[in-house]
Amino acid sequence: MATVAALAVDGEDLVDPGMPDAAALPDAAALVARAHAMIPVLRARSAQCIAERDVPAQSIADMQAAGFFRILQPRRWGGYEMHPNVFYDCQKALAQGCMSTGWMYGVVGCHPYEIALFHEEAQAEVWGDDPATLVSSSYQPVGKVTVVDGGFRLSGRWGFSTGSVHCQWVVLGALVPPAEPGGAPDMRAFLLPRSDYMIDRESWRVFGLQGTGSHDVIVDDVFVPDYRTHRSVDGFLCTNPGQETNPGPLYTLPWAQVFMRSVSTAAFGGARAAIDAAIDIAQNRVSTNTGKPSKSDPFLLAAIAKAHAQVIEMEQTLRLTFDDLMDHARRGEAIPMEKRTLYAYNSSSVVRRMADLVDDMVQLLGGRAIYMTSAIIQPWLDLHAGRAHVANDPANRTQDLIGGILGEQPTFTFL
Template sequence: MLDKELIRQRLLQRARELVPVLRERAPQAARAGRLAEETLRDFHDAGFFRILQPARWDGYELEPQDFFEVQMTLAEGCMSSAWVLGVVAIHNWQLALFDDRAAQDVWGEDSSVLISSSYMPVGKVTRVEDGFRLSGRWGFSSGSQHCQWAFLGAMVPPAEPGGAPDYRTFLVPRHDYSVLANWDVMGLEATGSHDVLVEDAFVPEYRTHRSIDGFMQNSPGNAVNTAPLFRIPFGQIFVRAVSSSTIGALQGAIDLFGEVNRQRVGVNDGRKIVQDPGAQTALANAMVTVDECKTVLLRNFALMMQRARDGQPLTMAERVKMRYDSAIVPDKCAQAVAALMYNSGAASIFREHGLNRAFRDIHTGRAHVANCPGKYALNLGAVSMGQDSSDFFL
């Protein structure tokens, strides 16, 4: 029997120990366009990828709050590293929702095998006996060079004329796709979020996961993975994987801002930065932003898990609100880190400056489609006034 509290403490301690290590590795990882192999080994050795993995496949089956505490901590040192962990480790949770034969394919010989993804629904699908033929090119597959399988999104055409298309995640092995190295960006450089190309690969039915099953919290994998952890909505946990690292990156920027400016004196006017109202305000607002964003995240997942344990699903209104709670985080963090950078003097314009890196990483994370809060704000407002939800990735 796993002592989960001891595991939680050990994971958080190891994450905290890795913060300065990741900060030191960040410049080289950015230049290489991928995480250092030492970082992947550190994450594997620490057990970070297993936090939400099913116990029957050597996972810890901890709660989302535990996972995101680790991710946010690691992001204080390197947001790219935390981003890759967030996205890739969430796949170990989603695989538990598939028919169990899919998990056997991936983890049957090695339960440490990793999965990358691109959920954009661009795949071309043809129905064939026992499954599908899949082709397409997907973008933004973070950590793809470190993974042996990929989750890829596509709309399955209706089986009968006039039926509705069916969005699914397709699980594809490495020998059936190519990674096309094209990641040349302003931030999150080390995530290696390259394109993935599939040319007419066969995907058996059992290696697909229907979005509607995830939405209804009644997936094939729930027959064997019965913990409440696997009864929370996929849409809620995945979006946090691409927003929550901005909270940790902002905290890292706050720490660096204090360290850099505590003794700094303006070259032009000789004034101490600690006495500058602009610097004081920027720091105060950033600190409050971290506290607010982290508090809401942990509160929401605590509610989700309690509902899952009680067998009571979230209401649509709650899902819509939580969806917006996630989307607004990177926007708030981007505004806060911009103010910190603007109040750090001309030195912060250099690419290797820690605040410059945090600025670029957070703004790049903000560009993810799940982190653009506008449409989620409109949906929340509409639902709150009695309209139907226009979003079902909830």
């Protein structure tokens, strides 16, 4: 099994210097190169990841040492505070080696961004003793909330807390009851330390993305102070309390735009792995029934070409999206709602489009592709599992996309 030392790029040691000074920040290209260097390592560990239903601890340690979890973390807390495209480029590469690992990295790795939006006191509790602290989440609004002096009492069971066994904190979604009869509930994210919740490690048994470790989290009537909550409306309006101490342009972006891409971008790596597998099968397969080589099949070649071209197209859309968002942020401009609804729709479409592209290849690869040992099967399963996430359903975004064009206010404010 490869170690961190084996992942050196151009002689560069992958151990993170842990220094927030701008002069000590790693080069963005070097970080992405580190992620690409991990592709064969993660591919070799993928069977272990799937069998154990969790990303191996060694992979977490390697990603920590490489600095990947610090990309969206504030510099003042030991992070790199980099352009989001650096984060997504790393995620794509990791997912090419193992989509479960890339998915887990996307979810856990984007949480430093949200923690930076919490009150300063919450940030200090998470990172004050250890800037390498990791946070998992589940935003399903299923918790029971009672308002008490200074905060809330929280109980419930949340599913899909990706990477939870590797994390020391969790962010959980719940609705705060309205203060007045007939009023609207207040959607919030509640931040809890590991001592306040349990993890059901037997709950995650699925057909794809098996290795993400998206276990259930159980909370039994714990106190959460008000400062350890993040209001959904603040994320939508970009009026988060953490912006007072993290005033950089990065943290003025709508939180939803960052998170929703974290659960669609792993699909790029999965699709790339599937395309590589299809090309390899096509290069070597000769039908035992017809005697014809697959590399001469025009329909298969067309399916592979279509997948290759459209993945590149979607990658370019992702890159341009965050270049545009960051341009608005640097100029101190509000991002037009028409753009926010369009970018949300684009993100929601990615996983389903890529799953369809891989479907088209799999059905043309014959019996060779149906074995579980085939390199195309796991990414195919992973892509179809990724479609189930609510953020990856474009039907949830169509009304607001058209409404944005017409200048109407959105119905779903996670934008």
